[in-house]
Amino acid sequence: MNMHATAPATPPAHVTPAADPAGPPVIRLDAVTKVFRPHADAAAVTALDAVDLSVASGEIVGIIGRSGAGKSTLVRVINGLEKPTSGSVIVGDVELSALGEAEARRARRSIGMVFQHFNLLSSRTAAGNIALPLEIAGVPAAQIRARVDELIGLVGLTAQRDRYPAELSGGQKQRVGIARALASRPHVLLCDEATSALDPETTHQILDLLARIRAELGLTIILITHEMAVVKTIADRVAVLDQGRIVEQGPTFQVFAHPQHPTTRRFVGTVTGAFLPDSLRAALQPEPIAGGKAVIRITFTGPQANEPVLSRLARVIGIELNILSGQIEEIGGKPFGTLVVAVPGDTTTVAAVQAALTRLQLSSEVIGHVA
Amino acid sequence: MSPEIINQLVDATALTLYMVAVAALIGTALGLPLGVFLATSRAGEIFAAPLTNRVIGTVVNATRSTPFIILVVAIIPFTRLVAGTSIGTTAAIVPLTIAATPFIARIIESAVREVDPGLIEAARAMGATPFQIVRKVLVPEARPSIVLGLTLSVVSLIGHSAMVGAVGGGGLGDLGIRYGYQRFMPEVMLAVVVILIVLVQTVQSAGDALARRLDRRARRS
Numbered sequence: 001m002n003m004h005a006t007a008p009a010t011p012p013a014h015v016t017p018a019a020d021p022a023g024p025p026v027i028r029l030d031a032v033t034k035v036f037r038p039h040a041d042a043a044a045v046t047a048l049d050a051v052d053l054s055v056a057s058g059e060i061v062g063i064i065g066r067s068g069a070g071k072s073t074l075v076r077v078i079n080g081l082e083k084p085t086s087g088s089v090i091v092g093d094v095e096l097s098a099l100g101e102a103e104a105r106r107a108r109r110s111i112g113m114v115f116q117h118f119n120l121l122s123s124r125t126a127a128g129n130i131a132l133p134l135e136i137a138g139v140p141a142a143q144i145r146a147r148v149d150e151l152i153g154l155v156g157l158t159a160q161r162d163r164y165p166a167e168l169s170g171g172q173k174q175r176v177g178i179a180r181a182l183a184s185r186p187h188v189l190l191c192d193e194a195t196s197a198l199d200p201e202t203t204h205q206i207l208d209l210l211a212r213i214r215a216e217l218g219l220t221i222i223l224i225t226h227e228m229a230v231v232k233t234i235a236d237r238v239a240v241l242d243q244g245r246i247v248e249q250g251p252t253f254q255v256f257a258h259p260q261h262p263t264t265r266r267f268v269g270t271v272t273g274a275f276l277p278d279s280l281r282a283a284l285q286p287e288p289i290a291g292g293k294a295v296i297r298i299t300f301t302g303p304q305a306n307e308p309v310l311s312r313l314a315r316v317i318g319i320e321l322n323i324l325s326g327q328i329e330e331i332g333g334k335p336f337g338t339l340v341v342a343v344p345g346d347t348t349t350v351a352a353v354q355a356a357l358t359r360l361q362l363s364s365e366v367i368g369h370v371a
Numbered sequence: 372m373s374p375e376i377i378n379q380l381v382d383a384t385a386l387t388l389y390m391v392a393v394a395a396l397i398g399t400a401l402g403l404p405l406g407v408f409l410a411t412s413r414a415g416e417i418f419a420a421p422l423t424n425r426v427i428g429t430v431v432n433a434t435r436s437t438p439f440i441i442l443v444v445a446i447i448p449f450t451r452l453v454a455g456t457s458i459g460t461t462a463a464i465v466p467l468t469i470a471a472t473p474f475i476a477r478i479i480e481s482a483v484r485e486v487d488p489g490l491i492e493a494a495r496a497m498g499a500t501p502f503q504i505v506r507k508v509l510v511p512e513a514r515p516s517i518v519l520g521l522t523l524s525v526v527s528l529i530g531h532s533a534m535v536g537a538v539g540g541g542g543l544g545d546l547g548i549r550y551g552y553q554r555f556m557p558e559v560m561l562a563v564v565v566i567l568i569v570l571v572q573t574v575q576s577a578g579d580a581l582a583r584r585l586d587r588r589a590r591r592s
Contacts (some may be wrong), residue, residue: 079496081492081495081496105498105499106498107498108495108496108497108498109497109498111496113493113496113497115492117487117489119487119489119490119492119493121490121508121511121512122512122587122588123511123512123514123587124511132494132497132507133497133498135507136494136497136498136499136503136507137497137498164587165587166587166588184497
């Protein structure tokens with residue numbers, strides 16, 4: 001394809017196919033609403049608004065949202081630290097939202113949590129931190145030792161076993177955090193911005209580790225993040241959270257290829273190069289300009305991404321398209337491209353080009369006009 | 372200095388150490404749980420009891436704002452109840468402990484409050500009970516600050532112990548006042564001051580060293 005492609009900075013993580021969607025859901029949220037009232041006379045804040053979410057066993061689901069979208073509340077509702085105002089939260093075969101304090105504590109042990117800032121005890125070594133949840137669960141010391149050794153090997157930190165967190169890098173700390181979350185053999189791993197404090201290279205390694213853990217242990221993983229790149233790399237499905245509501249959800253590739261909601265489009269834009277060069281954006285006008293060009297964004301998904309579409313298009317409609325920017329990358333293991341082109345001519349020509357694109361099974365969108 | 376005076380100095384040092392040690396031990400035993408409670412009982416915290424928190428906080432402040440010498444004489448009836456007498460070294464331990472406990476409680480409170488709330492969140496997510504959070508997270512993580520705070524408390528107790536001569540408590544301060552001041556023996560006063568300086572310095576250095584050993588937050592050079 002004749003297009004200026006930007007390869008992704010790092011190769012995508014190993015992606016295993018999604019679990020059988022017909023499998024029973026491990027996590028089910030039914031119309032979960034959470035309303036906060038800071039003081040008796042303060043206005044109520046709706047952090048979660050009728051959230052429905054179903055996560056199948058072995059799935060990696062990305063939940064993406066800007067800060068303030070309700071992500072933290074969603075995490076706390078899923079691990080039972082916060083009770084929903086209404087609706088039900090079912091994890092495994094337990095309805096968390098209906099449990100008393102002591103039962104909820106026990107239930108929480110089957111959900112592993114990974115945190116943005118690691119939240120490791122500075123007074124304990126890597127091994128000591130991994131042992132903490134086991135001590136809390138009252139596991140005998142000999143068993144704790146064996147389990148810690150196993151986990152520390154799993155996350156590749158055998159050499160750092162007796163180091164304190166202050167002596168570990170960010171990526172190593174997060175490995176300890178992941179090992180700790182896995183200690184009590186949870187069936188669900190809840191990652192709250194687990195890579196947001198890490199550099200891109202380390203983020204990639206941590207995501208690889210999560211993908212490997214899912215494959216080896218058959219774990220169900222929920223990734224809460226504001227970074228679309230994270231979701232893109234390993235999630236099977238994505239849910240977009242905006243103002244306490246899930247505004248869009250579906251298989252990762254589909255959400256990337258055909259984002260419906262404006263918030264989703266903005267997120268998708270941050271990773272798929274749909275954002276335009278600054279010079280072009282500045283020149284862009286909403287209305288057609290006499291003697292000017294229309295700027296069209298073409299989205300290539302699936303097999304078309306590997307086809308010589310542009311030259312075919314030039315043959316079919318007999319006009320040359322001027323390429324302004326473009327990018328190809330892999331999402332959920334499938335190629336995905338965006339191309340921004342300028343089409344000379346009036347609205348009829350533009351309509352003809354779009355019709356031709358549709359015939360080639362490409363979606364296109366007029367994003368503006370330039371002189 | 373006559374051998375008799377030297378004997379007096381040795382005895383007085385021993386008495387001071389005895390009073391300070393016992394008051395510090397009891398003060399810590401009482402102040403540690405009190406401080407942890409103060410740090411964890413505001414609204415929304417793991418032992419949320421805002422009203423009790425406020426009441427205890429007020430009592431702690433009241434005790435701390437009473438000058439020590441006033442406290443010593445004001446609680447004489449209580450001292451008699453606890454120690455069986457209101458005069459002597461053992462009796463002096465009562466006001467010393469009463470003064471040390473709220474001081475230690477506040478210091479423990481601030482040390483515990485310094486612990487990253489993310490760690491409490493993590494422990495809760497693991498299914499820890501409030502007591503497990505205190506034992507496995509808050510106290511171990513606050514340990515370096517707690518050690519420094521207790522060092523400070525011991526130093527301030529050494530200072531307070533000089534005042535218990537007022538109720539026949541004895542010790543270095545008492546010796547300094549009676550011999551050094553009232554009998555015009557400046558060399559006794561000087562000796563008392565030097566011994567106190569050495570005591571405080573030793574306690575402080577030991578506390579600093581221990582806190583440094585316990586602190587794993589930053590790489591030691």
